[in-house]
Amino acid sequence: MIHFLMKRLLSIIPVLLGISLLLFFMLRMLPGDPAQVLAGQMASPEDVRIIRIQMGLDQPLYIQYGVFLKRLVHLDLGVSARTQNPVIQEIWARLPNTILLALCAITLACLFGIPAGVVAAIRPYSWIDYLVTLASLFGISMPVFWLGLMLMIVFSITLQWLPAGGIGTWKHLVLPSITLASFVVAFIARMTRSCMLEVLSQDYVTTARSKGLKEKVIIVKHALKNALIPIITVVGLQFGLLLGGAVLTETVFAWPGLGRLIVDSILARDYAMIQGSILIFGLLYTLVNLLVDMTYAFVDPRVRYD
């Protein structure tokens, strides 16, 4: 098991290097001179030259990348042009809020998506199956930011049950979590249905039925347990969607998370912050995928020996 975990941990190093490489070159693709952007339009050529030397932009690209990596290892992501604070400090302040929102959303999505998929699979091509399929399609097709606005109109403005935005109590979490979960729940329900249908047609399920086991036991202990691996994969993959959705949801509900920080940074053309936030998002996504892989090993011991 330790060998498996070490192997998986080491395998994320090239991915992280890839992310850093991509971000590094993306930033070098910026139109114009980054030193000029940082110095401002009014700066003299001498000021721009000094900033260029300070930023190491006069060095060859591979040296610049080496310096970038070295700073990255020390979690030095630069200083925000907008707030003048270290980027990492701003990110640490926002990251827990995004993780909290994402965890609530994914929990909510699993709580509704898995049972919905199981019920649809137990009665395939029945009205409940069609209902789940249709609801899933609606969920996938609905823009999260619009759903957020509609929920806000109903629950915050009309009924005044829940706050329209901000952070503080559990009530502030309800609408953003539902909004963010709406999309993911659809995928989880579809995947669960599909996997359960496949597992329910296996010989061991027929054997369990012929032994006279209760249907509930067959569904939960025999079928669902064996259908879990692809479901876990989808949950993990959807985490990436959640991060994308978080950018929009956080903007709708004025949730002070990393997603909103990215949008504010883009609007202010704060490149150090954009680079830092996207890097952390990429890192988060990679770590979640790693966690998913490790979960496989717990759910299905065969994976450890592959």
Add this chain to the structure above:
Amino acid sequence: MTDRKNVDTDQNSGDNTVSGSRGWAKLKRNRAALAGGILLLIYLLCALGAPVLFRGDPSAPDLMNSLSPPSGAYFLGTDELGRSILGRILYGARVSLLIAVGVVGVGLVIGVPVGLVSGYYGGKTDFIIQRFTDMMLAFPGFLLALALVAILGVGLKNTVISIGISMIPLYIRLVRGCVLTVKEEVYVEAARACGTRDLNIIRHHILPNVLAPIIIQTSLGMGTAILFAAGLGFLGIGVQPPTPEWGSMLGSARAYMMGKPHVATFPGIAIFLAVLSFNLLGDGLRDAFDPRSRI
């Protein structure tokens, strides 16, 4: 945000696909796909017939009628600048269609050939292409598009390029997965034994046999493109006003939601129906032509 929902395509192999006539027969029987097709037809009619369906300039302000509720004069009401919401939705359909076609075009033009080469030649070429794809897939699609917009700048062209680039790895993976299976088929081996050049084998034997999953992904990708573009527009970093774009319409409607909910309601319904039409059709196509890849 529909994103990388169809990435796991190493299983999406050519031998799972259903023959043309059987597939079409199955598609015709699928009521959901039929509904998707009808919705898509309405959407296309709105997009292409916007100048006929709405006479006047959808971007011309009329401050005397700002934020009017739906009425006989303004079927869906007006926005904060007194512009007809119906007119802007109809013209917005043109913009979203243009984006969807452009985005999928970028994905197809770059992703399909690269995927074909990667899958057909294998070896080092495949390794390098796949590592690059891995790198791009390490970012959630919408975030990648967001990062690219931050670099390229806002506007219609850059929105198309950014979302298009974020879709390229999906096509590469999809096509490569299919090619890996198709290239082992006897007819490809026979063509190779006859001395047919690689380019001709790819063009005449491999490409036609991996078309079904590409068409399915194209339909689903168009829905995704509309959602992504609307998301960027909503954040204020996509298509810029006064161009009528559904996402930016929703973005500016947020300030008036309190008393005038109609301003935010109708553009959202338009996005939802357009995306739904592509998803229903894409799902139907998948059920008909590539049933094993369905989730």
